[in-house]
């Protein structure tokens with residue numbers, strides 16, 4: 040037998056096993072053990088977390104088998120004894136394991152009756168290349184025999200493209216024998232290998248309470264290719280690799296409820312009825328999919344977008360056997376959908392997008408720290424700003440509000456890149472996002488930059504301002520907005536009833552979350568990024584007229600600006616007289632609070648003498 044050279048990746052395998060009879064118990068454990076042995080030869084640091092659902096009367100027999108399995112050392116079992124074989128949502132078992140997925144290179148989600156023993160694992164791993172998600176073909180045992188090949192009906196799978204038999208037909212032999220992986224927009228969850236870090240991010244978003252609170256496990260595989268394309272524009276999102284995993288087809292979970300009612304859909308009555316669903320229905324989605332979006336995902340635009348990303352592919356390609364007449368017709372109609380990517384590069388559109396670079400300059404606030412004035416100057420110097428979101432209140436190139444707005448952040452890195460692609464090829468040296476609220480979200484910024492080749496190029500500027508003056512500036516800003524538009528639902532409404540001392544005092548008592556506790560935020564920025572990448576300026580000492588901020592910024596960026604002296608342009612100056620009010624207020628403040636707030640300034644070595 041040929042010697043195996045072990046691979047270095049660590050794989051986390053997640054699977055469910057339902058055992059109703061002693062015979063099944065024996066078979067299932069034997070199958071599991073041989074699959075575990077097969078994988079451990081290739082990837083010795085892999086781990087199996089298995090959800091065993093066992094009939095109560097099999098307790099003793101199961102316990103003995105489990106003892107045998109545990110000797111291997113690569114199994115963590117989750118055991119549930121039950122008398123029921125009703126359908127269960129396997130992601131309920133997966134949810135508590137999501138954070139651990141990040142400790143592994145890959146997560147393999149697979150049905151227990153989908154084999155690894157006998158599967159060309161190494162070839163699969165090689166051929167999938169850098170794909171974020173990849174899956175093989177499957178072939179049901181018995182169907183691989185000649186009589187199966189001869190049968191007209193190509194198997195029982197809903198998605199026939201993933202059925203190995205059509206690939207093995209003589210006319211398709213080249214694709215199959217040369218094992219040409221194909222870009223896919225849908226990989227079924229019967230056997231799906233996901234990048235570990237992507238899996239953490241995706242399942243955190245996709246396993247909503249509503250989804251977990253019911254029995255269907257539809258959803259994740261319908262949306263994950265869209266999500267991968269969004270978050271990893273530099274890699275192939277999903278790939279189907281034409282190698283075969285044998286399918287034992289032992290599934291025995293019941294699709295109907297005990298009263299004989301169909302439960303195989305996400306709506307109160309199955310199949311989903313238009314009348315039960317919102318009037319504003321997504322273009323191009325089948326009713327069951329709209330139901331899924333509505334009942335599990337609150338009609339969220341993100342899920343709709345990911346679902347739509349696979350809908351056409353599922354209906355027009357995945358549904359048909361490889362090389363069949365209908366498949367070929369659809370290939371002709373939707374020719375951009377079925378590219379073979381021999382090298383498993385990202386698609387041309389996504390490659391184009393990946394030419395766009397992340398901003399190399401982030402001006403992260405703080406809010407009311409003078410960021411608009413500094414931005415104006417940088418724009419005058421030719422720095423390239425963002426294309427704003429169409430739906431937002433910020434319509435200029437300064438503030439994209441990507442890291443601080445959850446809905447936007449979830450759209451992923453490719454969305455962020457979209458807003459800077461117009462900067463590609465411009466003569467300017469810097470591309471900048473100057474959203475002050477990013478200061479509170481260092482983790483989000485790091486998440487987007489961490490794997491980027493430009494991470495080391497990134498420069499971050501923070502403008503700190505003495506907290507009470509900052510609050511007063513914000514208060515005045517809110518008062519101005521209120522006087523123009525007294526909307527009782529607006530974010531600034533609290534200033535209609537609160538005086539400045541009330542406003543500021545309440546905020547100071549917000550505790551550890553208080554946004555002017557600069558030190559706690561700054562220390563996180565320093566954890567994620569090299570301190571050399573961060574310039575912290577104090578508004579009072581380095582931004583106000585007569586201070587050397589322009590030169591300090593030029594030195595920090597290693598760039599000579601045309602205008603590197605003098606004051607910044609005066610912008611957004613609040614008309615309200617404030618000095619007196621501010622000083623009066625400072626006197627009533629608890630000095631401990633102030634000291635703690637000013638720790639941020641100490642971190643950057645600013646003088647505290649004012650205090």
Ligand SMILES: Nc1ncnc2c1ncn2[C@@H]1O[C@H](COP(=O)(O)OS(=O)(=O)O)[C@@H](OP(=O)(O)O)[C@H]1O
Nearest residue numbers: 406407408409410411412512607608609610612613
């Ligand atoms: N040139 C110049 N130099 C120094 N300070 C200036 C300058 N231009 C504007 N400002 C003052 O900056 C305060 C607004 O800060 P931001 O632009 O960061 O506000 S925002 O977070 O973007 O809304 C706001 O402070 P307050 O006047 O205290 O409200 C602006 O007046």
